[in-house]
Amino acid sequence: MRARFASFALICCASLFGSNALAQGAPPAGPEPSGEDDNEDREGRPKPFAPDGRSGHLTIAAVGAAEFPAGDVAPGRALTDVVDVGFSFGGLLAVGVSRHVSIDAMGRYGLLYPNGECDSCTGDLANASLGIRYHLAQGSSFDPWGRLGVGYRTFSLEHGGDETERVLAVANGRYHGVDIA
Numbered sequence: 001m002r003a004r005f006a007s008f009a010l011i012c013c014a015s016l017f018g019s020n021a022l023a024q025g026a027p028p029a030g031p032e033p034s035g036e037d038d039n040e041d042r043e044g045r046p047k048p049f050a051p052d053g054r055s056g057h058l059t060i061a062a063v064g065a066a067e068f069p070a071g072d073v074a075p076g077r078a079l080t081d082v083v084d085v086g087f088s089f090g091g092l093l094a095v096g097v098s099r100h101v102s103i104d105a106m107g108r109y110g111l112l113y114p115n116g117e118c119d120s121c122t123g124d125l126a127n128a129s130l131g132i133r134y135h136l137a138q139g140s141s142f143d144p145w146g147r148l149g150v151g152y153r154t155f156s157l158e159h160g161g162d163e164t165e166r167v168l169a170v171a172n173g174r175y176h177g178v179d180i181a
Helices: 021-025 036-043
Strands: 002-016 059-075 083-096 101-114 122-135 145-157 173-180
Touching: 059 101, 083 122, 101 145
Parallel strands: none
Antiparallel strands: 002 059, 059 083, 083 101, 101 122, 122 145, 145 173
């Protein structure tokens, strides 16, 4: 079986152990200096780095995604012939090892719903992975990142006996796979 899933995840994060990171190392805000001489003095001073809000900190995130099935489940039979869009939920647990790098474990479970033509067809999916996440920015409200990981994915497809002819060679059962990168 060659089934692939595309998913779009909305991630909400809450940082534990150091939620007041800005107060730990940020200089106190004071009144703006005025005058021409003050501006000349400030031009030569480098701006300090933002406080490290990732090293040694634990991050917990909740993940919710809309799952859009894609691919074939049998010769000439697309997965969308059997199931339709579904939803998944899961979580992420990460530990920061430096300003820009964290190691994480992530997992999701989801359900795919009947597509209207096959009322007894359903599917479910689950995945778990370990990865290393690299954040390009630190201490900024814009935080682009990339992740390299490896994981396990499983997918189950079920349909009633009365649908056997219509769904042709699509077998009930659970399928397994490995995710890399």
